[in-house]
Amino acid sequence: DTGVSQDPRHKITKRGQNVTFRCDPISEHNRLYWYRQTLGQGPEFLTYFQNEAQLEKSRLLSDRFSAERPKGSFSTLEIQRTEQGDSAMYLCASSPRSEETQYFGPGTRLLVL
Amino acid sequence: GQSLEQPSEVTAVEGAIVQINCTYQTSGFYGLSWYQQHDGGAPTFLSYNALDGLEETGRFSSFLSRSDSYGYLLLQELQMKDSASYFCAVGRDDKIIFGKGTRLHILP
Numbered sequence: 001d002t003g004v005s006q007d008p009r010h011k012i013t014k015r016g017q018n019v020t021f022r023c024d025p026i027s028e029h030n031r032l033y034w035y036r037q038t039l040g041q042g043p044e045f046l047t048y049f050q051n052e053a054q055l056e057k058s059r060l061l062s063d064r065f066s067a068e069r070p071k072g073s074f075s076t077l078e079i080q081r082t083e084q085g086d087s088a089m090y091l092c093a094s095s096p097r098s099e100e101t102q103y104f105g106p107g108t109r110l111l112v113l
Numbered sequence: 114g115q116s117l118e119q120p121s122e123v124t125a126v127e128g129a130i131v132q133i134n135c136t137y138q139t140s141g142f143y144g145l146s147w148y149q150q151h152d153g154g155a156p157t158f159l160s161y162n163a164l165d166g167l168e169e170t171g172r173f174s175s176f177l178s179r180s181d182s183y184g185y186l187l188l189q190e191l192q193m194k195d196s197a198s199y200f201c202a203v204g205r206d207d208k209i210i211f212g213k214g215t216r217l218h219i220l221p
Contacts, residue, residue: 033208042200042211043156056208091155101146102209104155 004105006092012111013082020078021108025094032075033102034067035091043091049075082112117212119201124218125191133186133215135201142205145177145184150214151197159186159199191219 005024013019025032030051035043046065047057051072064082069075079086089109093102117137125131135145144163148156160168162177162184174187188195198214 042214
């Protein structure tokens, strides 16, 4: 296995457009996490899945954000009606059992113009 | 709420030893983790302390004291490739809360 992959690696969009990102975790990992990171900050938790169940969503996350993991394998993160403040690196991570060791993907860098 | 404090920047000399401290205010957490992130890269896991004491992995060691709400990452025999940001993180309720990170600068 080559690790966690994310697609696309970069995305430039205009304000108001919708964007969708994909994450493919390490195959045997049942936990999958989404984070957002801005310059000079640590990764900020957005949401996480155990298998196909979305177990928690950050209270900081607006209703414009939605995530799915339909078959307990890959996951998608959609942002509707993007705003300039959504510009950030979106990171996906997977974990085999619990939260203490997470394996991160390369991230998707979003720029909203 | 939960918060973690770590220095924003640390500078050290190649070959030396450096310690990056982390203090936290949280309750019911499971353990303290450390992650390394190079510019433009993704965070990579370095170490995890579930219990008080020192964990050693090669040139890197991590320490946790729950009674003091304190931990640190110790990097020995510094190499230029260790220039990166280092994040402490606490695990709680099946997720990780990250600090803002410490930027480590290494001088030749």
